[in-house]
Amino acid sequence: xxxxxxxxxxxxxxxxxxxxxxxxxxxxxxxxxxxxxxxxxxxxxxxxxxxxxxxxxxxxxxxxxxxxxxxxxxxxxxxxxxxxxxxxxxxxxxxxxxxxxxxxxxxxxxxxxxxxxxxxxxxxxxxxxxxxxxxxxxxxxxxxxxxxxxxxxxxxxxxxxxxxxxxxxxxxxxxxxxxxxxxxxxxxxxxxxxxxxxxxxxxxxxxxxxxxxxxxxxxxxxxxxxxxxxxxxxxxxxxxxxxxxxxxxxxxxxxxxxxxxxxxxxxxxxxxxxxxxxxxxxxxxxxxxxxxxxxxxxxxxxxxxxxxxxxxxxxxxxxxxxxxxxxxxxxxxxxxxxxxxxxxxxxxxxxxxxxxxxxxxxxxxxxxxxxxxxxxxxxxxxxxxxxxxxxxxxxxxxxxxxxxxxxxxxxxxxxxxxxxxxxxxxxxxxxxxxxxxxxxxxxxxxxxxxxxxxxxxxxxxxxxx
Numbered sequence: 001x002x003x004x005x006x007x008x009x010x011x012x013x014x015x016x017x018x019x020x021x022x023x024x025x026x027x028x029x030x031x032x033x034x035x036x037x038x039x040x041x042x043x044x045x046x047x048x049x050x051x052x053x054x055x056x057x058x059x060x061x062x063x064x065x066x067x068x069x070x071x072x073x074x075x076x077x078x079x080x081x082x083x084x085x086x087x088x089x090x091x092x093x094x095x096x097x098x099x100x101x102x103x104x105x106x107x108x109x110x111x112x113x114x115x116x117x118x119x120x121x122x123x124x125x126x127x128x129x130x131x132x133x134x135x136x137x138x139x140x141x142x143x144x145x146x147x148x149x150x151x152x153x154x155x156x157x158x159x160x161x162x163x164x165x166x167x168x169x170x171x172x173x174x175x176x177x178x179x180x181x182x183x184x185x186x187x188x189x190x191x192x193x194x195x196x197x198x199x200x201x202x203x204x205x206x207x208x209x210x211x212x213x214x215x216x217x218x219x220x221x222x223x224x225x226x227x228x229x230x231x232x233x234x235x236x237x238x239x240x241x242x243x244x245x246x247x248x249x250x251x252x253x254x255x256x257x258x259x260x261x262x263x264x265x266x267x268x269x270x271x272x273x274x275x276x277x278x279x280x281x282x283x284x285x286x287x288x289x290x291x292x293x294x295x296x297x298x299x300x301x302x303x304x305x306x307x308x309x310x311x312x313x314x315x316x317x318x319x320x321x322x323x324x325x326x327x328x329x330x331x332x333x334x335x336x337x338x339x340x341x342x343x344x345x346x347x348x349x350x351x352x353x354x355x356x357x358x359x360x361x362x363x364x365x366x367x368x369x370x371x372x373x374x375x376x377x378x379x380x381x382x383x384x385x386x387x388x389x390x391x392x393x394x395x396x397x398x399x400x401x402x403x404x405x406x407x408x409x410x411x412x413x414x415x416x417x418x419x420x421x422x423x424x425x426x427x428x429x430x431x432x433x434x435x436x437x438x439x440x441x442x443x444x445x446x447x448x449x450x451x452x453x454x455x456x457x458x459x460x461x462x463x464x465x
Contacts, residue, residue, distance in 0.1 A: 038065075039063075039065065039068035039069055039071075039072050040072065041071075041072055041075070041101065041102060042063050042067075042068035042071055042072060042098070042101050042102075043063060043068075043101065044063050044064065044065050044068050045062065045063070045064070045355075046062065046063075047060055047062055047385050047388075048060065048061045048062065048063070048097055048100065048101070050093070050096055050097060050100060051100070053096075053106070056096065059093065059386070060385045060386050061090075061093055061094075061096075061097035061385075062381075062382075062385050063097065063101075064352065065355065066339070066348070066351070067094060067339060067341070070337060070339040071094075071098050071317070073337055074317055074318075074319075074337050075102075075315075075317055077337065078296070078315045079293075079335065079336060079337050080293055080318035080319070080320055080335070080336045080337070081317070081318070081319045081320070081336065081337050081338075081339055082320045082321075082322065082328075082333065082336035082337065082338045082339070083319060083320065083321045083322070083338075083339045083341060084322055084324060084338065084339070084340045084341065085321075085323075085340065085341030085342060086323070086341075086342070086417065086419045087323050087419065087421070088418075088419040088420055088421025088422060089341045089342075089343060089419055089420055089421075090341065090420060091276075091321040091341055092108075092274060092276050092321055094319065094341075095108070095272055095273075095274035095319040095321075096108075096272075096274070098272050098317060098319065099272035102270070102272065102317070103269070104269060104270040104271055104272045104314075104317070105266070105269060105270070105271045105272070106271075106272050106274070107230055107233065107234060107271055107272070107273045107274065108273075108274040108276060109230045109273070109274065109275050109276065110276045110277065111275060111276060111277050111278050111280050111281045111285070112280055112281070113280055113281065113282075115280070115281045115285060116281075116284070116285065116288075117281075117284055117285040117286070117287065117288025117289060118229075118288060119229055119251075120229045120230055120231045120275070120285075120288070120289065121229050121231050121232060121288070121292065121298050121300075121307075122226050122227065122228055122229050122232055122243075122300055123226070123227045123229060123251045123252070124222065124225060124226050124302060125225045125226075125227070125249055125251070126225070128225055128248065128249045129220060129222070129224075129225045132220060132248070133220055136220075222302045222303075223243075223246060223302065223303050224246060224247060224248050225247065225248060225249065226243065226247060226300070226302060226303065227243075227244070227247045227249070227250040227251040227252055228240040228243045228244055228247075228250075228252065229251075229252055230252065230273060230275075231273075231289075231292055231298070232307055233252075233271070234271040234273045234316035234318070235292070235296070235297060235298075235307055235308060235309055235316070236267070236297075236307050236308065236309065236313075237266055237267050237271075238267055239305075239307060240307075267313045267314075268313060268314065269314075270313075270314035270315075270316065270317075271314075271316040271317070272316070272317045272319065273316050273317070273318045273319070274319050274320075274321070275318065275319070275320045275321070276321050277321055277322065277323060278320050278321065278322055278328070279322040279323055279324065279325045279326040279328065280325065280326075283326075283328075283329055286328055286329055286332040287329055287331070287332065289332065290331060290332060290335060293318075293332075293335040293336075294335060295308070296308055296309050296315075297309065320336065343375070343378060343419075343420060344371075344375055344407065346371050349371055349374045349375055349378065350369055350371075350374070352374070352378060353369055353374045353377075356377070372404060375400070375404060376397060376400045376401065376404070379396070379399075379400040379403065379420075379423060380393070380396045380397065380400060382420060382423070382424070383396045383399070383400075383423070383424070383427055384396075386424055386427070386428075387427055387428075387431060390427075390431055391427065391430070391431075391447065392444045392447075394444060394448065395430070395444060395447045395448060395451070396427075398448055398451055399423060399426055399427055399430075399451060399455075400423070402426075402451065402455045402459060403418060403422065403423045403426075403459060406418050406455075406459040406460060407419075416461060418458070418459040418460075418461065422458045422459055422461075423458075425458045426451070426454070426455060426458040426459065429454060429458070430447055430450060430451065430454075433450070433454075435447075435450075
């Protein structure tokens with residue numbers, strides 16, 4: 001999942017989809033309709049429409065009880081939620097859906113191989129500072145050179161006027177004076193500028209001062225080249241906004257720029273921060289986050305300031321995802337709550353199946369449970385969330401069986417297993433590809449035949465398959 005640097009989304013206090021979905025319970029009001037514990041702030045089993053935001057397309061999500069309880073526990077403890085699972089299992093969308101359900105700002109940070117832990121807190125740009133110092137030195141050298149040239153020009157003009165003979169005609173004297181005045185002061189060559197720049201810039205840039213400016217918020221003070229990172233924004237957006245306005249070249253630009261004096265109101269809304277695919281980075285990145293996760297803040301030596309949560313402000317919900325490509329440090333994992341998203345796990349499917357069977361009118365026993373049939377039913381439910389009323393049950397069952405068959409084959413041969421994302425891509429292609437003008441059983445037969453033709457492009461992705 002790829003993300004650009006504009007990452008702030010606010011879904012607002014009123015969710016436009018809650019009324020149509022029958023969500024009448026007020027936030028913070030406990031649901032006492034059952035003796036069985038249920039999540040109080042997250043709707044379980046309901047189709048939630050997620051609005052389009054930035055590079056994220058409009059989508060749909062459904063919370064199961066396991067993920068809803070995990071989010072509510074993370075909110076209660078202030079611990080980050082580490083979400084494990086295969087690629088395409090819905091880990092990233094979980095954070096986006098949580099932001100919408102909780103009416104919070106949503107911020108996403110996609111981790112790459114080049115990501116560094118400190119960049120999530122703050123980033124210092126020494127190259128921009130050096131460049132600005134050299135520019136200022138070059139401009140100062142040019143001004144000095146022009147002043148020197150003007151002085152030399154005046155000194156040249158005076159003797160010439162005095163040595164001219166009184167016998168010369170006024171016309172000749174005026175021509176000679178005019179000829180000397182037309183000579184422009186020589187400009188220093190590029191080489192001279194370079195030499196002047198090097199000689200003017202001291203070895204320690206800290207000592208450069210701008211004449212007449214004593215405030216540290218101007219000139220070449222290091223604080224003017226420190227850009228707040230995502231952890232700074234979610235921890236204390238008030239000071240982050242001030243630093244953002246001060247920084248000459250901010251690396252991270254928030255997706256919204258609120259008005260002056262609105263920072264406190266923004267902080268009171270709260271944030272959901274997604275740190276996506278943390279396993280792509282070096283182990284130093286999660287180790288850098290230990291201080292923030294443990295103490296709720298961090299120190300910036302170059303500013304001699306500390307960033308932390310202000311009293312009365314909602315703690316951010318931090319959701320971290322991993323594809324298990326690299327093992328995470330044990331100390332980091334201990335600071336997190338952990339949610340495993342394995343949709344074909346037998347125990348997960350058994351728990352989900354029991355919830356589905358709660359309202360059936362006929363008696364059931366544990367012997368009635370079938371892992372494969374339950375997985376097919378689970379996939380059909382997911383297909384209906386994203387493609388409501390588009391496909392017949394036969395088409396959805398056929399697509400689910402093709403996915404299960406390819407997953408089993410991939411597991412036998414040690415290949416990458418297709419997942420929920422590939423299953424939904426297959427159905428999306430089936431819906432959007434050109435089709436003959438037909439309906440009913442004829443359309444169903446065409447879609448079943450097309451499934452066989454195109455399924456390998458979505459499901460069989462390993463070399464040699």
